[in-house]
Amino acid sequence: MPEAMLELNDVHTYYDHIHALKGVSMTVNEGEIVALIGGNGAGKTTTLRTVSGMMKPRQGAVTMNGVSIAGIPAHHILKMGMSHVPEGRRIFKDLTVRENLDVGAYSVTDRSLIEHRIQEGFTFFPRLKERENQLGGTMSGGEQQMLAIARALMVAPKLLLLDEPSMGLSPLFVEAIFDIIVKLNKERGTTVLLVEQNANMALSIAHRAYVLQTGEIKLSGNAADIAQDESVRKAYLGED
Numbered sequence: 001m002p003e004a005m006l007e008l009n010d011v012h013t014y015y016d017h018i019h020a021l022k023g024v025s026m027t028v029n030e031g032e033i034v035a036l037i038g039g040n041g042a043g044k045t046t047t048l049r050t051v052s053g054m055m056k057p058r059q060g061a062v063t064m065n066g067v068s069i070a071g072i073p074a075h076h077i078l079k080m081g082m083s084h085v086p087e088g089r090r091i092f093k094d095l096t097v098r099e100n101l102d103v104g105a106y107s108v109t110d111r112s113l114i115e116h117r118i119q120e121g122f123t124f125f126p127r128l129k130e131r132e133n134q135l136g137g138t139m140s141g142g143e144q145q146m147l148a149i150a151r152a153l154m155v156a157p158k159l160l161l162l163d164e165p166s167m168g169l170s171p172l173f174v175e176a177i178f179d180i181i182v183k184l185n186k187e188r189g190t191t192v193l194l195v196e197q198n199a200n201m202a203l204s205i206a207h208r209a210y211v212l213q214t215g216e217i218k219l220s221g222n223a224a225d226i227a228q229d230e231s232v233r234k235a236y237l238g239e240d
């Protein structure tokens with residue numbers, strides 16, 4: 001049996017009276033890339049927010065390596081080895097690339113370790129090295145996405161949550177970002193929970209996938225099987 005790194009069991013999350021997650025159960029095993037796909041408003045972002053401690057579920061269990069994390073503050077969860085790259089990137093536009101990476105390492109106190117991780121980040125993203133002293137806000141969307149991921153890596157996460165990393169990017173950048181996700185997973189063993197509207201791309205790199213619809217998991221299985229599923233192809237892969 002693979003070891004579950006993240007487990008959600010019957011999770012219900014609300015925005016006031018809006019019942020956004022209606023009993024979500026899912027598992028992410030160590031070493032996997034798991035895709036969470038679904039249409040607009042399905043609850044994908046809410047799932048990541050609930051996992052990373054930005055939102056507290058009203059009901060249900062969330063565990064990381066067997067430890068309950070539901071409702072625990074986000075900075076504690078970060079220290080347990082989970083990093084969340086939110087939708088829309090949210091890098092600091094008025095800080096340089098290097099300063100953004102420094103901020104990402106705020107919970108790391110060892111300066112030489114921080115420097116080591118910055119250099120590691122530059123190895124993964126040579127483009128960021130070239131732009132080390134450039135202000136984040138002056139970079140292209142794809143570069144900002146790279147920076148957002150590199151910043152999340154500054155804590156050397158065991159589990160990386162990615163919310164729509166391909167959003168608004170040109171096809172070349174989309175490919176570059178997905179290549180990096182695969183590389184992180186293969187070379188570092190980073191476990192990834194990937195939320196995407198771009199279901200085709202997400203299913204092409206994921207091991208397993210869950211399909212979310214109006215707050216409920218409608219389908220789950222091997223990513224290759226989900227990609228073949230007729231209802232999924234019609235709804236999310238742009239086929240009639």
Ligand code: ATP
Binds near residue numbers: 018043
């Ligand atoms: P998208 O791809 O459009 O971001 P999503 O699958 O990530 O969609 P969520 O953003 O998680 O979906 O939204 C799930 C439900 O919660 C939707 O009905 C949405 O309208 C509602 N919702 C999301 N954010 C808020 C908020 N801040 N306040 C109130 N309702 C919200």
